[in-house]
Structure formats: structure tokens, C-alpha cells
Amino acid sequence: MSARDDILARIHAANTGIAAPPVPRDYRRTGTHAPGDAELLELFTDRLVDYKATVVPCTPATLAATLADICRDWTVVVPAGSASSVPGAVVDDGLSYAQLDALDAVLTGCAAACAETGTIALDAGPDQGRRAVTLIPDRHICVVRADQVVHTVPELLARLDPTRPLTFISGPSATSDIELHRVEGVHGPRTLIVVLVTLSGGLRRRA
């Protein structure tokens, strides 16, 4: 008998006479705020700042200038299908890991974001690129549109396609391994800057 058949037979025997009750789903599956709602964006900003990300608000009209200002001292890589760019940016056309490691920052969009946990989800879409591009450079500048921000984790997962490689990012890389004391910045990007694009641009810059 193969290991597979053996294990499945063991499970079958162990489960004889076992029935599971139905799963109650009385937890919140939708938030109290619609995606992009102003209060939701405040919550999202609070959560990001709490985990040591920087949040820079802007409008569609000021986006390009805002990005250029943030990146003025850095050599930035952008994915091939990026909607945003900055002067002097390098387009990722299959750069080696060593080449990516030599760049200062990466500029991407995102697939969706969750306000309650301050989470940004990347799905390797055209404006986010392959995973290595958002991992190796030490700074990640991520453009989030207001309508991409949902309230709860269930709403976030519902927006994502699990067959794509996904990365959920909640603040910069961190560790709690030394005396359970939180330190930001280990192996992943040590700086996370979220550029939040709203129609009004009414939020304050926070860090």
C-alpha cells in the first residue's frame, strides 16, 4: 500500500461515526463603511502609522508630483505594466536579484487594501510586478487608490484571486523575536510609504 493510501485509510478508520456540526458564521463579514469612505481611510491611515509605515495623501492631479518628490534622491524600479512612474525610473524587464538589490526603492500599485488591519495586498498584477521586485529593494512605495480600501479582512479576501501569488503587507518588515519587543525592519523592505490617492486629498500626511 502506498503512503497515500495508508494515510487515507487511517483517516477513514479514525473518522468512523464522526459527524461535524455546521459552521456558524456570525462574525462580521462586511464592514460598516463602504470602500473608500473617508472614515475608513482615516482608520487605514491610523493602522499603517501604528505599524511604522508612512502615509502620504494626494489627489489624482497631484500624484505624479507627489511621487517625484518622495523618490527624488532614489533610483527606483517600476514593474513593466506600472500605471505610475517617476523620472529616471528603471523598468523591470527581468532584472537579476543582484541588480534589484542595488536599487534604492520599488514603486508599485496594489490589488486591494484592508483598513481594519492596515493591510495592503499585492497580486503580482501588471502594476505590481513579480514578487521579487517588491521584496529585494529596501524601500517600497505603494500607490493605493481610495476605492481599493475595504473595511474588513473578509472583504479583502473576497476581492482577491487565490490562484495568483499573493503578498499581504502590514507595515514594514518587523520582528518580535528579541524579548518580544517589536523592531521594524529586518529582511523585507525596511521602509514602507503608502501614497493614498483620494479625490479630495483631504487627509493629512502621517508618519
Add this chain to the structure above:
Amino acid sequence: MSQTFLGMPHAPAGVGHLHGDRPFPDAARDALANTQLRRNLGHATATIRAKRASVVGELDDWEELRLAGEALKAYTMAHLDRLLPQLEAAVTARGGVVHWARDATEANQIVVDLVRATGTDEVVKVKSMATAEIGLNEALAAAGIAAVETDLAELIVQLGHDEPSHILVPAIHRNRAEIREIFLREMPGVDPELTDEPRRLAMAARAHLRAKFLTTKVAISGANFGIAETGTITVVESEGNGRMCLTLPDTLITVMGIEKVVPTWTDLEVFLQLLPRSSTGERMNPYTSTWTGVTPGDGPQTFHLVLVDNGRTAVLADPAGRSALHCIRCSACLNVCPVYERAGGHAYGSVYPGPIGAVLTPQLTGAATSLPYASSLCGACFDACPVRIDIPSMLVHLRSTQPHPATERAAFEAVAWTMASAGRFRLGERLLRLGRLIARRGRIRRLPPPLSAWTDTRDLPAPPQQTFRDWWSAR
């Protein structure tokens, strides 16, 4: 236990890290004498308890999430023989290769063969309880393959030639000064001016591992969740070492216990809320990666998933113990346990310490052990468990399956005989009053052997002058 479930093999002895070499009371006695260890543990567990309480308090649907998590796990275990083949089919359809291992020995052999086939002699590893359980690093070393642990705490343990002592933070027993010492001694090329500031220590680890991440061809990970519906594997982490291992190498080998399967993508919404808040006390951990088979042009182009039993089906076969498999390895039960806080993780002799380890380890190994007694049955672990595992009841259940000392058995048989008759009970009560003769200031401090086994570690109150029955009849 063993008679009822004959034919359901346990985790074998002699491989992996489930079978401790000392009984818990002996190991705990030594640990309790180590004041540095107790200070480190007391500080760390108090810190994490406060953080967890604060973020759990933010969610007004926490109990509903726990109930959903508990029911989802029960559903998963009841349908495991359907969900695992579903997971296998989904992973295979997306270009992954699925392997099955009955026990630690088979799992290690599969991984060693897979690594050998790539021609490399070094792998990077994401922290994984499953690979620690089966002793994969030792098996790789025996095959001439170096395994580099990349999680900061695992690195501290590995460089310190030490054993992990906590599920989430394996180096919880070390403080910053000790970690600095280990880095200065063991980390090649480390800055000799290194201080014990946590940020500086983390940066030293970053510099140490950076080149490894960018050049190593094979990575080995565990899995927090494997979604049957889609074949999606999930790793939850903080530092980005996980992302590095899951993204940059050519080949990824994931070792997953068969109980880690989750039925659907939607079900992940429950566990992604329960796990980070329970484990690190964060609303969400910094990084969660999910991948489904192989994605052309992005990440490892060869993916192997090794599904491991290693005693899990033996746990499943015990109706009163099977919910130990519901554990999502958050470690909240360790952090609230008064026994763990004082004795530390090494005393349990297993990669699974603390309350969940005291129930899971004896069930996986099937060996006689004192672990179910490593608890005061205070119930804090049940309150903290995000999937509502009733650990205290299981401890009581497991105590009944363990062999008891002859004296204890004789004593309880005598009690049962006495209490079976009203006359004998009355006589027994009168005899107990004799105990007043050896009491001093209301306490009995020492009884003669074999009863000294009780009074060696605690006092007995002196029996009262008047029993309740005497009082009642004289009323």
C-alpha cells in the same frame, strides 16, 4: 488508549523532537533553579499577554470568530479523507508535486532525496514547526546538506547550538545580552562593536543572511494553511525571511502536517483574523504569502508539497483527544500558562511545549509521560485558545490513560472502598481526626513514607476538631 487504536501508528521514537529524554518534573526542577531564564520568560510572556489582550479587545466579534474557527476545524478533521485528495489534485493541476509521508523518517527521506536531486548542498529554511518536529535539519546534515534557519529566533537557537523553547519565539528564553554574545561568537564577519540594542541585533541578522537569500537555490518551508478548494498554501510571518525563501530560490519544498488543510479560500478569513492577534498580538502580521502551485515567471518554478502524518491519525482516532489537531500554533496558551511561564519550554522535552504540547505530544508519540500533569488545570489556556480547544478537559482525559504509581493507586482504591459505605465513611472521618496529633499550628508539614510524596512539596491543613456530620447532628 493504545489497545483501542491498535494499527494507528504513533510518531516513531529515535527521530525528530517529540520524545524528551527526561521526565518533566526533573527538567522543570532544573529550569526553576535558573533565575535568568525565569526573568527572561516572565518579562516576555507578560509583554505578549498585554499586547494580545489589547488587540483581541478591539474586535467585538472575537467570540464569533472563535466559534467559527472551532467549527471549521471540526469540519476539516471530519472530512480530511476528502479534503487532502482535493488539495493534492489542486496543487498538481497548478504544476506542483505532492508527496505523502507516513512518519518523520519517510518525510525526511523524501526531502533529502528532493534536495539531492537539485545537486545543491545548502538550503534556506523558513521557521516551521513540522520540520522541527520531524528533525529535518539533522536528517539533512546526515546527508551532507546544510540547512540555514532564516527566522531571527531560529537563527539565535541554531547559532547558539540550543533547542527551541517556544512555538512562536523559539529563543524566548534568551535576553538581548545573551543574543549579542551568541552573535559575536558564532556569526562570521559580525561587527565587533555590536551592541545589545534589538534593532542592531536585527540588522546583524539582515546582513548575515542577505547574500544567502539572493543565491541559495532551494528553500524549505512549513505551511500555516493549505486550502483544499484551490491548492493555495499560506505562510504567515513577520520578518520577510519567509518571503525571501518562498520567492527567490528555484525550488521550494513545503512540509505540511495533514491537519493544516482548510476547506475553502473564504474560510481563510477566519484564521487570518484569529492567528495574528493570538500569536504576536498584532492586528495583522507584517507579511502573509500565498501561492498556488507554480506561477510562470514569478517565484520558484519547482514546487513540492510533502504531507506528513507522523502520529496525527493516531490523535484523530481518539474521540476525546482529536481536537488537539485543531491547533493553529499561535502559542497563546503558552503565554498565559503559569506552568510554562515558570518552567520554560525545554522542560517539556518536545517542540510542542506548554499546554497544547502537554496534550499533543503524548498523543502523537503514544508514549507514557508525565506531561499531562504539567498543568494546574487553571483553564487560562482554554480561554486564550483562538479555536477553543478544551485543553484542561483533555489533560484530565490523558491523565486517566497514563500509568499511576502503585502507592497512588492503592490510596485511591482505599478511598473508594471507604466511601462506598456510610459506616466505613463515618469511621474514616473519626480516624482522620488522629491527624491532629501530628499537626503543628494547624498544618501537617511531614507525613511518613510513602505519604511523604505528598508533603514533600506542600503542607496539609490539620483535620478539624468537629466534622460536618458531627456538627449537623449536634445542631
